[in-house]
Amino acid sequence: MSLVFVLSLFLLLEVPKSCIAYDYFSFPQTWPKGYCNKQIDEHKTFHCPGKIPKKFIIHGLWPQPSQQAPNGSLLVEEDLKPVEKELGLDWPNLIGKNFIFWRSEWQAHGVISEAQFPKLEYFKTALHIYKQNDLLEILTKEKIVPKAKEVYSVTSVLEAVKKHTEHDPQVVCYTDSKKNVSALYEIRICLTSNATSYRNCPNPHGSCGDGNLLFPK
Ligand SMILES: *[C@@H]1O[C@H](CO)[C@@H](O)[C@H](O)[C@H]1NC(C)=O
Numbered sequence: 001m002s003l004v005f006v007l008s009l010f011l012l013l014e015v016p017k018s019c020i021a022y023d024y025f026s027f028p029q030t031w032p033k034g035y036c037n038k039q040i041d042e043h044k045t046f047h048c049p050g051k052i053p054k055k056f057i058i059h060g061l062w063p064q065p066s067q068q069a070p071n072g073s074l075l076v077e078e079d080l081k082p083v084e085k086e087l088g089l090d091w092p093n094l095i096g097k098n099f100i101f102w103r104s105e106w107q108a109h110g111v112i113s114e115a116q117f118p119k120l121e122y123f124k125t126a127l128h129i130y131k132q133n134d135l136l137e138i139l140t141k142e143k144i145v146p147k148a149k150e151v152y153s154v155t156s157v158l159e160a161v162k163k164h165t166e167h168d169p170q171v172v173c174y175t176d177s178k179k180n181v182s183a184l185y186e187i188r189i190c191l192t193s194n195a196t197s198y199r200n201c202p203n204p205h206g207s208c209g210d211g212n213l214l215f216p217k
């Protein structure tokens with residue numbers, strides 16, 4: 001047998017379950033307007049992009065519990081050529097060059113699940129989960145829409161997402177210092193380690209508390 005053949009046989013062997021270095025995935029999606037307002041609130045000099053996407057966008061796909069990322073393969077732009085366009089639409093960097101964002105997410109999180117989800121597979125999986133969980137549509141269905149002033153109970157937002165996934169999501173807020181209110185900038189859903197089934201996220205109320213939140217417009 002040629003060496004190449006032996007090597008490819010080796011690569012085809014399934015990764016044993018015991019090698020899985022994480023329990024589950026958290027899939028955070030950013031609400032761009034909330035993210036931008038948070039940055040402006042915290043760093044007065046921050047400038048948001050001129051055109052803030054009016055949809056939730058992918059932040060990452062995080063193997064959990066979070067841990068020190070091992071040395072994985074290096075991500076280069078060529079690796080993402082097949083999905084570059086889609087990533088640009090659904091996983092854009094709000095504050096810089098797209099590839100820099102994708103590479104930093106890969107290095108900090110993706111490498112942890114690399115044995116199960118190699119580079120391209122990892123990004124394709126994130127896009128796939130994203131397509132199945134259009135949060136703006138999910139919230140709009142429950143009449144939760146971005147508003148300049150009106151607030152929603154944190155519980156109503158959690159329940160709206162749970163209607164879709166049948167599992168607890170987690171919401172993440174910052175404090176809008178001018179309006180003195182919790183404001184939404186991220187929603188996370190959680191999936192099993194194979195990324196095919198939903199599961200509950202820990203701590204659903206996240207940093208949003210038990211009261212109301214602003215879904216900033
Ligand atoms: C990871 O990479 C760093 C820098 O190249 C190196 O110093 C370190 O020994 C590597 N760790 C492992 C576990 O390979």
Ligand SMILES: *[C@@H]1O[C@H](CO)[C@@H](O)[C@H](O)[C@H]1NC(C)=O
Pocket residue numbers: 180
């Ligand atoms: C902000 O809101 C909290 C809780 O609603 C309230 O206790 C606090 O007094 C408010 N602070 C200001 C400066 O209005």
Ligand SMILES: *[C@@H]1O[C@H](CO)[C@@H](O)[C@H](O)[C@H]1NC(C)=O
Pocket residue numbers: 192193194195196197
């Ligand atoms: C994925 O994992 C879940 C929970 O561990 C399991 O119920 C499900 O059958 C798995 N799906 C596949 C396709 O392996």
